[in-house]
Amino acid sequence: MRSRYALRFIALGYLTLLLGVPVVLVFVNAFQDGIGAAWDAVTTPEAQHAFYLTFVMVAVAVPLNTIFGVVAALVIVRQRFRGRALLNAAIDLPFAVSPVVVGLSLLLVYGTRDGWVGNWFAEQGIRIIFSTPGMILATMFVSLPFVVRETIPVLREIGTEQEQAAATLGAGALQTFFRITLPAIRWGVAYGVVLTTARALGEFGAVSIVSGKLSGQTETAPLFVEAEFRRFNETGAYAAAVVLAMIALVTLLAMNLIKPKEAQT
Amino acid sequence: MSIVVDSVSKRFGEFTALDDVSLEVRDGSLTALLGPSGGGKSTLLRVIAGLESPDSGTVSIAGEDATRQPPQRRNVGFVFQHYAAFKHMTVAKNVAFGLTIRKRPKDEIESRVDELLRLVHLDGFAHRYPSQLSGGQRQRMALARALAVQPRVLLLDEPFGALDATVRKELRAWLRRLHEEVHVTTVFVTHDQEEAMEVAEQIVVLNHGKIEQMGSPKELYEQPANEFVMGFIGPISELSGRSVRPHEVDILREPHEGTAEAMIDRIVHLGFEVRVELTLGDGEKTWVQTTKAQAEELELAEGDIVWLRPNAPAGEPVAATLP
Numbered sequence: 152m153r154s155r156y157a158l159r160f161i162a163l164g165y166l167t168l169l170l171g172v173p174v175v176l177v178f179v180n181a182f183q184d185g186i187g188a189a190w191d192a193v194t195t196p197e198a199q200h201a202f203y204l205t206f207v208m209v210a211v212a213v214p215l216n217t218i219f220g221v222v223a224a225l226v227i228v229r230q231r232f233r234g235r236a237l238l239n240a241a242i243d244l245p246f247a248v249s250p251v252v253v254g255l256s257l258l259l260v261y262g263t264r265d266g267w268v269g270n271w272f273a274e275q276g277i278r279i280i281f282s283t284p285g286m287i288l289a290t291m292f293v294s295l296p297f298v299v300r301e302t303i304p305v306l307r308e309i310g311t312e313q314e315q316a317a318a319t320l321g322a323g324a325l326q327t328f329f330r331i332t333l334p335a336i337r338w339g340v341a342y343g344v345v346l347t348t349a350r351a352l353g354e355f356g357a358v359s360i361v362s363g364k365l366s367g368q369t370e371t372a373p374l375f376v377e378a379e380f381r382r383f384n385e386t387g388a389y390a391a392a393v394v395l396a397m398i399a400l401v402t403l404l405a406m407n408l409i410k411p412k413e414a415q416t
Numbered sequence: 417m418s419i420v421v422d423s424v425s426k427r428f429g430e431f432t433a434l435d436d437v438s439l440e441v442r443d444g445s446l447t448a449l450l451g452p453s454g455g456g457k458s459t460l461l462r463v464i465a466g467l468e469s470p471d472s473g474t475v476s477i478a479g480e481d482a483t484r485q486p487p488q489r490r491n492v493g494f495v496f497q498h499y500a501a502f503k504h505m506t507v508a509k510n511v512a513f514g515l516t517i518r519k520r521p522k523d524e525i526e527s528r529v530d531e532l533l534r535l536v537h538l539d540g541f542a543h544r545y546p547s548q549l550s551g552g553q554r555q556r557m558a559l560a561r562a563l564a565v566q567p568r569v570l571l572l573d574e575p576f577g578a579l580d581a582t583v584r585k586e587l588r589a590w591l592r593r594l595h596e597e598v599h600v601t602t603v604f605v606t607h608d609q610e611e612a613m614e615v616a617e618q619i620v621v622l623n624h625g626k627i628e629q630m631g632s633p634k635e636l637y638e639q640p641a642n643e644f645v646m647g648f649i650g651p652i653s654e655l656s657g658r659s660v661r662p663h664e665v666d667i668l669r670e671p672h673e674g675t676a677e678a679m680i681d682r683i684v685h686l687g688f689e690v691r692v693e694l695t696l697g698d699g700e701k702t703w704v705q706t707t708k709a710q711a712e713e714l715e716l717a718e719g720d721i722v723w724l725r726p727n728a729p730a731g732e733p734v735a736a737t738l739p
Contacts (some may be wrong), residue, residue, distance in 0.1 A: 311501035315467050318487040319494040320514035334504040
């Protein structure tokens with residue numbers, strides 16, 4: 152009995168120290184000059200633009216990575232071909248590689264002066280580095296694995312019998328996918344989407360390198376937090392951090408709310 | 417509609433699942449594919465459904481070559497061992513699936529689903545989810561779903577394999593009755609000879625990817641083509657190097673022409689039936705099935721010496737001789 156409480160104490164204590172205390176302190180610091188000051192700090196034009204830009208990152212990266220993630224999971228689980236193991240391993244690359252390295256490698260490919268294809272894009276008048284497209288690419292890169300990784304196990308679990316049954320009942324490949332496969336894997340995909348969203352909201356390292364950090368132009372919310380901190384505007388930094396945390400929290404809650412009981416059986 | 421399978425072969429890597437199999441299933445019949453696991457029976461069923469494509473040979477359904485047709489074009493009903501229920505749909509939606517895909521009018525779908533749910537005794541379960549049904553109910557739902565599209569043939573892959581013994585017995589009898597009502601050409605796979613004998617009109621015995629024998633349950637039992645079929649359809653015991661049915665052996669108190677001496681090891685009373693286990697003169701073990709009345713008349717007792725003689729009726733040869 153005693154050991155049970157000890158285990159619980161360790162688990163909760165660890166969480167409190169590592170997660171609870173820092174998050175609570177962020178909240179406390181955000182509101183140290185009152186709610187009004189915090190509100191003012193996150194409604195400046197720079198702050199608003201930063202949140203808008205972060206929203207753009209999420210709005211582009213999440214749908215694209217979701218579609219790619221489901222397709223990649225289908226290929227990895229259902230098909231046998233040379234290089235499948237390689238593809239499977241490559242998907243984890245963004246987990247393994249430091250975001251800073253991701254940012255630098257994007258510079259090498261898309262950099263305006265000496266990037267691999269950057270020159271060509273520049274001639275077409277398309278600016279990728281130090282501009283929104285590059286930041287979106289960086290965000291997509293780092294948030295790529297989540298949907299794939301969450302979808303693969305559920306795809307394995309459902310097997311292929313339901314799909315075969317649908318085929319014998321006359322359903323074509325697309326009908327089978329949208330009516331049978333997708334509904335069967337939807338909670339795996341949804342969880343992947345939530346994690347992708349959280350990562351896209353919070354990405355700092357890779358985006359920071361390709362953004363150029365122009366305040367009010369190429370500054371996403373996490374970059375804004377850091378910039379405010381450097382400007383000794385602590386209230387602004389913490390208040391923006393709180394807003395980011397709240398958005399992530401709402402995303403998580405939203406998924407748990409729309410998830411019906413039936414899905415747990 | 418009839419099914420004709422013509423010299424179909426199928427390999428999975430090194431494993432030969434079907435080796436030049438030819439078979440004809442008559443229109444409206446109820447056929448069992450029987451055999452040990454790995455014998456090729458499920459593969460044959462899946463080839464007929466289009467879920468596997470044969471390496472060579474052809475399959476035609478209702479006189480039409482279906483070999484290259486995808487499953488969705490063949491219009492066959494397929495029932496899986498583990499039901500393959502669409503878990504996120506209600507029972508009614510599951511049954512309606514094939515009709516929804518075919519974009520039939522709503523009221524037609526509704527009345528057809530009602531009719532089918534009554535047929536499989538699931539009326540009142542329309543709005544449940546598969547997870548709220550028992551195994552037997554799920555399998556009946558899967559059957560209704562397969563029948564909804566009025567398939568040309570109904571294929572069932574070990575349909576009762578995942579159910580417990582009582583439900584299994586019930587569903588067997590029920591499948592027979594259903595077949596009498598609906599009369600769709602039906603092929604089902606089983607490894608259970610009793611199930612095949614009880615349900616099917618025609619049995620196809622498959623082993624190592626080849627057809628060992630095809631025929632009615634009576635034919636297979638009485639005139640097995642070989643040792644394998646004899647051993648698979650019903651019990652056998654061995655007597656002087658021959659395989660015989662255990663009830664086709666007489667126990668005699670005195671030696672006669674063509675009898676074998678044996679000692680009774682054990683007598684098992686199973687009610688009407690009595691099993692006598694013996695050791696023959698050469699040390700081989702065997703057993704004989706007799707009745708309670710006969711055992712009492714002969715006053716059989718453990719440790720007695722008796723003489724055994726096959727009593728297979730003249731003209732019907734005892735299947736095969738052992739090598």
